[in-house]
Amino acid sequence: MKEKIQLQTPSQTIGPYFAYGLTPEQYNYDFPSLVDGNMVKNVHGNEVITITGIVYDGHGNPIDDAMLELWQNDGEHKRFGRYGTGTDKNNAFTFTTIKPKPIDGNAPFINVILFMRGQLLHSYTRIYFSDEVALNATDETLRSIPEERRETVVAKKEGESYVFNIHMQGDKETVFFKL
């Protein structure tokens, strides 16, 4: 059978009003959430990590209507989380998870899918970890990023949490990936 190539359905913005549909419980709407920022519902103990950050626009202002999705799969554990930036007073997002294991000697990372009003297409980035110095130094993807931009995708360990701020534009613009 000859297969016809179908055109992709075009992407459209998530818009400003996604919260009661996609993150209802976080925003106190009366509809059960599919997922939230807690990616380790059945896990306790000191391997649980927190990742927090703020998404900044091209003027350096925090974005209060972005939605982030985190996905990780190290072959052993698959985890997915979702969080909107409209409920915290500083417009921060917070996820709790477990650091994925390195695969094939590459540095561990978590995929980020980022949506917001003002994005017609979502963007992809990755969260690497500042305390994985040795693996980060040899990681093929990190090494393919110009050195001065590399740290934009490395979450910094500060006390008990990892801080991962996202800058859409400017000197500190986060590296976004083509997936």
Added chain:
Amino acid sequence: MSSILNTGFDPEVQPPYLDTAYKSTILRAPSKPLIMPKKSLSDTTGPLFKDFNLGSLDHDLTKNAIKIAEPLGERIVVHGKVTNEKGQPIPHTLIEIWQANSAGRYVHKVDQHAAPIDPNFLGTGRCITDAEGNYKFYTIKPGAYPWGNHPNAWRPAHIHLSLFGNQISSRLITQMYFPNDPLFKYDPIFNAVPPKGRDLLVSTFDLNLTEPSFALGYRFNIVLRGHNATPFENQ
């Protein structure tokens, strides 16, 4: 490794990050070139929600938020098929739905449009495709609503849809429109899509899907990025 082939975003049908007619893109579009990563297992897989139990009324927005009576507006049923770029169906995949009510008002607290909230309509739901990739949900036809992009700016009536497919590169958030909307030509979000892609966002009215004395039928097929070398093989 996965046998799913990744075809990338098709620039002939996909909108760009930056479109100055849609003003919010100006400070939010990435400005530097995207970087091609070395693909890892997590890039070629994605959440599948196999364990998630839908509520029995999740697919029926005309009933899932009733407080005292039926919501106001024109009842519709939307049917469609979700496939990949080779036309292979994507079975058992989740679709999340949100929209304004028949007056063009969102329940969202940020929406300040002076149109009435319908106490019996939340405007959100979910459904899952069947073994052949087909889905169906019931709702109320949403109204057009004004927004602040430019003077007298109005969004054409639309339903927001969110899909995952089988890997994170097939992730899609889109909007389904209704045929022959006179607002299309004035809407920068719709027109950010290249001309070749615009029709793909517009549902078609279908009398065969229309349920007598109950709901008007519309069809909206969805094509997600990528295709399998071997159908149905995943993870």
